[in-house]
Amino acid sequence: MSEKQNYHHGELRDALVEALRELIERDGPDGFRIAEACRIAGVSTAAPYKHFKDRADMLRAVCLSAMQRLEGHMMDAADAFPAGDPQRVVRLGEAYIGFARAEPGVFRLMFGLTEDHKDDCELKKLSDSAEDIVARVVADQMKISPDDQDARLRAYALWCFVHGHCFLELDGKVDPHTPETQSALLGMIATSIVPLTA
């Protein structure tokens, strides 16, 4: 794989997704060009269409991989402390925010897709699973079932808060927060929305 320039790339699909990810970070979800991703991957501009239907399909693939990564980070955060530890909620929020800051371009992309992706089963499944993680942590905290209506509602509220915080910061609508302010904020929210015990 080193120097011999094979006619067939071998792993073009993955290479393109990675190149697109970089470009989206550099130029934003709309500013990037497919042609440039091809140049990075070392193929012609028509090559991607052997692996993707069109531009939207490529974006979808980038989204999918990003979603899996985000979910991974959330899982890690949820498992970093034992069930019931109040720190879990804060850590979960920090993981989400951390991802948004590390990959603002794809983060925006994931949550800024237009209607034609709404009925994408794979994506929906992943965001549902993200919601489930939040619900599980919140339910553990409240010592009730994750299926409990109240738990789900509070989990959703928590998600809304963190999600909104990410976007407002990314968009520069608010002055950036120091780590301390944000910690305080997260702590306040966590205890406000999620009671210490049911």
Place this chain on the structure above:
Amino acid sequence: MSEKQNYHHGELRDALVEALRELIERDGPDGFRIAEACRIAGVSTAAPYKHFKDRADMLRAVCLSAMQRLEGHMMDAADAFPAGDPQRVVRLGEAYIGFARAEPGVFRLMFGLTEDHKDDCELKKLSDSAEDIVARVVADQMKISPDDQDARLRAYALWCFVHGHCFLELDGKVDPHTPETQSALLGMIATSIVPLTA
């Protein structure tokens, strides 16, 4: 102004902004085409460039007018109940959510702009003023000064929540809420984040 086809449009700039707004709602913030806006306004495809520097500049104008509208709705909501009435917080949130639902396209646009708009003074001033409205209502509720640190923090938390809720719903990441669920949610959040008295 009726049937005489003037060579000069007269109010082309405003007409274009309005046409763009419609198209953004129909095709999304990225899907629209300038040429189509020209057709709607009844001018050639080169005409817009007498009023706007480029596409980004047009979007900026659409954003600006949308921001003013949103701020107007928020002001109305804040004034619908007397200072101190707990309903003010809920109404404010509903106004924000209502705008996002009524104009999802421009709402996404307003908060999805890439970095080149971050240093736009006019836009920043408007979003600051929106934040001020929230802070004022929250401070009234808590019977403290709007400049109080705690008030501003809680106002921001409230904004985050409502903002995140809007996007998650717009993006179809969650199942849509019935008006009742949303009311309950808003009420719960409002009382959680904003204590009845200081």
Place this chain on the structure above:
DNA sequence: CTTACTAAGTTAGCGACGCAAACATACGGG
């Protein structure tokens, strides 16, 4: 009223991009 300047349109055209068609090359199973 004429004249000259400017604002605000027009047409024509360039260059880039997304995408499709037709062709070329490598791999892999009978």
Place this chain on the structure above:
DNA sequence: CCCGTATGTTTGCGTCGCTAACTTAGTAAG
């Protein structure tokens, strides 16, 4: 060994954003 299929390449079409050069309308001065 051979053929089918997957995966590349080259070529080209249509569209779009934007510019240049020209035309028309309004306005202010003499």
